[in-house]
Amino acid sequence: MKQKLIIISILVVGITTILSCKKFVDVDPPKTEILTSEAFLQDKSATSAVLGIYANMVNDNNFINSGITIYSGVAADEFASAQDPEGLQFEKNQILPTSSIINSMWTGAYRNLAQINTCITGLEASNTLTPAVKAQLLGEAKFSRAYTNFYLVNLFGNVPLVTGLDYKQNAIIAQSNSTDVHKAIIADLLDAQSQLSNTYPTSGKVRPNKLAATALLARAYLYVNDYANAEIQASAVISSGTYGPLPTLTNTFLRGSIETIWQLLPLSNYSATQEGYIFLRQATTGGGYYFTSDLLNSFETGDNRKTAWIGTATASGVTYNYPFKYKDVGQYLPATVTENYIMLRLSEQYLIRAEARAQQGNLTNALSDINVIRSRAGLPNFNTTDKVTLLTAIANENRHEFFAEWGHRWLDLKRTGTVNAVLSAKKPTWKASAALFPIPQSEIIVNKSLVQNPGY
Template identity: 25%
Template sequence: MKLNIKSSSKILLIAMVVLGTGCKKFLEEKDPSNLQPDTYYTIPEHAEASIAAGYAQTRFIGNGAGIFAANFSMLELVTGTAKTETGQNSDLNNLAGLSFTGENLLVRNWWAGLYNVIAQTNLTIQKVPGINPMDETRKAQVLGEARFLRAWAYFYLVRLYGDVPLILVPQTTGSPDFYPTRTGTEAVYKQIVEDLTVAETAGLPWQQASGTASKGAAKALLAKVYLTMAGFPLNKGVPYYKLAADKSLEVIKDGGFGLFDTYAELHSLTTENRKEHMFEIQYLASVATNPMQQLLLPNFKDVSAYSDEVGSTVPTANFYNSYEAGDLRAKDRVGFFYTSYYTGGDGALKQLNAPYIFKHFDVVANGTLGVKGTAQSSLNWPQIRYAEVLLTYAEAQNRADGAPNQAAYDAINAIRGRALLTPASGLGQTQFEEAVWRERWHELCYEGITWFDMVRLRKVYNETTNGFDNFVGHAFAATPNVVLAEKHLLFPLPTVDFKNNPNLRPQNPGY
């Protein structure tokens, strides 16, 4: 079931957070034909439209970022597990070479896109309480969903940029903090935890096949936040590993979620927003088509119904080859990769001589043997999977208690069992921890997760040794001249925002 979010231009609710502008006169002009927030929020339908606009804003992740690129690529090209097959986009090349600056369009788009989500949810949180009459149960749920989305956005922001402006009310050009200062990382995390705690207790359903936020998703995201807070940069250690273990165990024990039986179900239209997919960015071809399919395809190798096959984000051979022998996740057109596909999407099978990402492959849009593709994708983009909850529990419990318990072994072995790998057993704390990390790299690849694991752990998976290197000084296997440095632990603030708002200074170290 899809959350049918219509075009945001029809909702007329999105209050953009602008951290500096030279267009005040334009913004202050009144148009009496337009709806205004002060007069709009009067009936329950307005609350529904407002939260729908918040969900719509999350789709910035798939939005374009110059020629042959979309924003999602930023989190993959800096990990060393992905590369680009197109040389036309200098921003992609700079990310892959770790030579990006605040001028990078994707760096700017992530900042702006996340603050757009925050702007809309702030409006919802401020205005919906005043709508009367409205069913109080539903009102609390809408506010819980808004808190969930705001926490989701700030969690990305604080991990990407460190200290960021913490904006909790709608902004206008007359707001006293229209040019905000940066808030300390710990205070931002405190707000994220508060928002998710409210969402968790807002009366949301445990699961939501509609694609909206659920109680289970709120708990899963909170567990992930606690796990991150336990590591760098806050280094809160054992107490927060315990919080992460307890919260993820609640998700596991309360039931309703689980692993799909097959990897094909991860990218099937019939299983969206169900079982393993706890929260996804919603796409529906008739409303907002998934724009990422052709970007993930091999560069013009004629394997789909799309006329433009870009290859802007594809796996490195080194990472693909790092999977254990017999790992089902590396099996062609079964797991997360494909090394052959059908000519034109529906014709004779052809060998591609390189791995490509199958985890997000829309068979309906691209085509399959004897069935022409539609070249229009409704496939959602995953944000929280139950597989990650299992691995969060395994890692956190082991660190909290000093050794893995049976439940932690059950969690990691559920992941390994689906991949047809031998169960983990008899491991010490450090051995078990690294086993979990390897599963995170191999199970959660190309979902915007790996980079944040690298930063919170200050470790990077070494495909050659099957071990873990320190973050600083790690050289990418596919491009050994590209080496991670201390400055790469954060992205730079976007140059345009940094220049327009002097209160954002200083720039992140090294930029």
Template identity: 30%
Template sequence: MLFSCKKYLDNNTEGKIPPSDFFKTADDARQSIIAIYAKMRKWEMTAFAYISIQEIPSDQSIKGGAQGDASFLNNYDRFAYTSTEGQINDYWIGRYQLINLCNQAISNIPAITMDETLKARLIGEAKFARATFYFDLVRAFGDVPMPVSVENAAVAALTRTPAVEVYSQIIKDLQDAAQVLPDSYTGAEIGRATKGAARGYLAKVFMYQKEWDKVLEQTSAIISSGRYSLEPDFYQLFRISHENGVESIFEVQNYAVLGNGDLSNSQFSQVQGASGNGFGWGFNAPSDSLARAFDAAGDTLRKRVTILYRGQTTQDGDLILAPNPMEGVTIPRYNGKSYVPKKDQVSGVNEGAAQNVRKMRYAEILLIDAEAKINKGDVAGAAASLKLVRDRAKLPYIAAPTIQQIWNERCLELAMEQDRFFDLVRTGQAKNVLAPLGFTDINSLFPIPQAVIDITNGTIKQNPGY
């Protein structure tokens, strides 16, 4: 679905139920929110477009895969992509389709007669989700169209809203969500958006805005809540058995169900899993630069978990094999955080389909807290938050950390978790770090998909330089 005033509204989110017959009951309201969560794991959200925009342009990863396979991914490593490249289109389309679902829920649920507390929570979940999708879009493209209801979609689809206004809407949505979302869930509802998730994203958005007092308001509330802690074993943190655990702030919920390919549709692990022995396709491979960064820090623990080399045996007893040659590296290697052990594979569905996508962890909250405190001159406070993260990695205490040391810790702790490129742009490091790969100031934003410009007859303009 391309983003236009007609097609935006042309998405029948309820399958076989005509839209005019939907949004009548409490069950309809529940189903509309479930549809949002379900589509968070689809191809455009977690596979090639995701790694193309948020990972491969960084210094941490390269295309990977076999020589010549999916060669278009090299365009993102070399900053040679254009406005017609498919992954840019997919990234845009996937997020606007989900914003459409959110807006339908936000616009229609208020009129349903149902329990008011549940109603408020469901609308809060939709606002939380919408905020995360707009956060992706504004970081990737800058000014973007910003429909916030079914009623204003036709007009809003035709113009780009200034990024500052998009950020204001993101903040409002997250603040609204934080007011009504619960602290936790039980049973089948575990994994839905919580108050802590809304606060976590607020902290991150305020970090992008450099509003450090507001960052600390959110991180302090999360830390003092006592609901979160660091998973002691960094390896287990990324395994299926520890999903939605003590460190989880928010995860995209994925499933592998024998014989059900529709439900087992996540390809997040599949596109990155070790090729050659049934784990996946081998794309988005950790770079030599990332390996050197781990080595320079003496960070053997996180390196072994993050980078799986050919010939390595994992803690679950899987020997990692790989074809030779593998594009871009002399020693084939893979993203260890997307690895799903053989014992957790389900035959007949996508490799690793059961693995959740970690979107935000408590470790990141601690690092956001440290960054805010260092910017406020609270060096001791920054050191205390940084220490918790470094202790798990078996690294020495830094008594007076610099901002660069905190950024370096983000690089290693969150490596291969689809955050590094935006981090480099946010912190002003991109021009120096990525210049050898071809980065210029133009590449701080990606091009608006040409199809969007065409379908709006040029009312939506292209980003400078493309």
């Protein structure tokens, strides 16, 4: 079946995203005349178009809203899968290219990109928008494209780098080298930095500002081992004073948390985050996903993150430990939810800067950064004069600060080159090729230019 992309629904309604889709590669030709002449004539309708990007993100369970957290966590050493047969594929790192989860992740990402690129094309072509509004919206769209491409390339490796609306070209587009995708991510974020305002365009940090682009840029530079620029960007976020001092562990994931750099609103006042709903609901039945003993036993004595951010439940005589960062189950609570979906937060910037500084030999200031994170967790200051020891400590802080959050552990193991050593010691079914998820077989059948990742 062809994917149906209805431009007017996306761009004018805003909160109504792309209709049900099966294949990204079969997007119908965009109605460019309608796009340019109607949706981007006025500030209000153009803003609605960009807001639709965020609605699409939070509505996409298997790519943006919970899927990356769950399935990357299972692929690493965070979660075990109690019942889900497809989850067991990820746990054993024996994912089939026909997996519905893999297909949903891929099509969800490219559905996001189709919507984002539609907005970028329309915004760039418009000459009737208020210049400041046009710049802000372009910055938001390019930031969103970078965010989507970041997870695509780090989950799948070489992926199609789609920036246009030519449906014929998109139907046969080949994969770009992952290095080129990372370059495109950085280029989009540099553009976003120059276009986004210093302040948030609306309350609640639910639309990105310049510092959100700066935070993601710091991460992007870290992933390509550009440590000098990673330090510069992370320092800009930290020194702004906008997101600190770090709140208590209990307040970190609340809607009004000072630490939040960017977050997504729920689609309804009667439902909070998808992760909160999934993890809290399954905790009462013992099903779904629960923490491995390996993760639970890795915490230092006295680490308050273990008690504040991990819940315990007993079902059928078995005790399960589950993520308890989000505590608002949503649908069964009053209409006013207490949590949004956090996409970026300040503590990552401290750990990015700590790692960047350590890699450059600045151990003293790297220790200062890591100890900001440890202090909030109730741990004593860490001290060492050895670079390797410090980098190991930073990796451990990342593991315990960002467990069950955006596949952080899975991506860290891969980018630091430790995934084979760590997971081969814990999983008898591990193989090196499992570090990349497979390209969906259904996409390869349709687009003959796609090449399956090794090992599948």
